[in-house]
Amino acid sequence: MTSVRDEISTGPSAPEGIGTGGGGALLTPPPTPRTDRAVSVRSDRVSRWMTRAELALLLGPALIVFVGFVILPVLMAAYYGFFSWSGFGPATDFIGLRNYVTILSDPDFHEALGHNAFIVVASLVLQGPVSLALALLLNRRLRFQSLIRVLIFVPYVIAEVVVGIGWGLILQSAGGLNSMLDKLGLGAIAADWLSDPAIAIWTLLIIISWKYIGFAVILFLAGLQGIPDELSEAAAIDGASYWQVQRYIVLPLLGPTIRIWAFLSIIGSLQLFDLVWIVWGQFASSTAGTSTMATYMVSNGRNAGSYGYGSAVAVVMFLISLAVALVYQRFVLSRDTAGALTGASALGRKTR
Template sequence: MSDSLGENSVAVRTPPEGRGPVGGGATAAPAPAGRRRGSADWRKRAEIAILAGPAILLFLAFVVFPVVMAAYYGFYRWKGFGPPTDFVGLENYRLILTDSSFHDALMHNGFIVVMSLVLQGPAAIAFALLLNQKMRGRSLIRVLIFVPYVIAEVIVGTGWSLMLQTTGAVNDFLEKIGLPDWTVDWLSDPDIAIWSLMLIITWKYIGFAVILFLAGLQSIPEELFEAAAIDGASYWQMQRSITLPLLGPTIRIWAFLSIIGALQLFDLVYIIWGQYISATAGTSTMATYMVLNGRLAGAYGYGNAVAVVLFVISLIIALIYQRYVLRRDTEGAITEGKKK
């Protein structure tokens, strides 16, 4: 729809532009239509180039180009100095895919992806419904639950690793409230560490989910609830038949962001568990594996190959997700310009 409007407005706009001082010498009256249109076209292209050019250039240079280079470096054994010469073909990839510590990291990432959705999703929806009511201090509550999301990963990591030490605040608090049996070694015990990580991730990111869902809830027209109430629907019926379906797009976008974030997880693990012990604590991720075996080992070719594997895994999951889950939501946004 916006396209047909666009065509119209171009048609409407053309004459005044031709009359303008910059119209390439074309004056209002008898300029041939083709020439006038051509100059307007040229002008439009120049505007597009001036406005979008810098963003596209920067994006290509600092985002796309490095990813392409990662694919190239990944075929070499390379210490990172001088041009890469020691071409090893797919050897790096063979090593990665047969390395059991990479398998572990991959498993951890998978666990984090699934548990993030399971732990945060339902809780965040429940809290969004809860907070979507008239209550005193509502905006303050919103600010406060968003605080963990706004705080830097470094601060979260530093604070939680101090609290979760065996002699830290959490164990001390558990003893104080009479649960001394619950005190464990939160960070080093391989059976527990990944759950501690999930606890921290949930704490840090659930506020974002709640705020996103609140925003989604507010875009649901009130009339639907009024109509349902007149028909005698109960609160839970309304939530199930109106809120959840209409919140669907928001939930699906949130899940997408959550999955991608979980696959790329680096900061929290690296800060809390440091460079070397994340593997023994059972919290290593593909990204920490990449940094440890790539840059820190001086094996840049290998590190780049890990980056490519990480990217391909994320891309496949993202494409599958877009194909089967997000398609109905993004269809309009992405294909609009192509509509015939």
């Protein structure tokens, strides 16, 4: 082991990430780790062993749990994906890539993938501008400011199960929404929001947006607070209108936050499971046209007793997400500093 000191420079940089929030600050380059000179100076053998023991004590438990229950299952999925396996006993029926061939040629999977793709794009297009506009509107000192923020955040805090059951009852054919439309004399608009294949995916999109827009607004508000007021004030003094200030000063500075939000939203959309499963369930989701890769994985994997096949679907999902993430990082996030991706993902992986 080289001296403790030499490694400081080569050490990784912890992203400042979350701490500083806001505009550029969310993505500030990582601080160089501080080491305590007092300790590293006495680098005799005893203290080096002490250091190792301390490190093992501090890092050991987290590493064991993490590797055992996050990394290992992912590797297991990669392994079982090559087998036809019912989940009991050792997997012996090695079938090579046949699971993958089946997945990639299954029209049901194509359909699910298409739904995921639609939700990725539509979430960005719908939620992005709306939540940006709301954040800009709310980014001023208002009466009841904290109350407004808490209330906007409520859907994000409520469990998916509650959201699913509540919306399911509201949107069913004889549910609250249709009855309300009737009362308002808009009975003509009433529809089978959940079961009509032409509408259901839009319904899903609305439910997702309802649940996750609050998170985007809060994230953008956090970003806006990191933009110094002086910039907008200076521009206003120079004669810029309110909209010019927002367009040419605030939005560009909010860029990093927007890009991070978009990333979280994309990954969340690709992994979408809970809401679809709760509102539509296994069978209705495929007939109503709201199935996703994750619901496909559970219906055709565990619920069909084909664990090998389910694992292969998981691997495909993972590779698709990874490819999207890498492309996004390469072409969109590349202008922000490295480490930003990881830093801000911490904000919440449940964004969709």
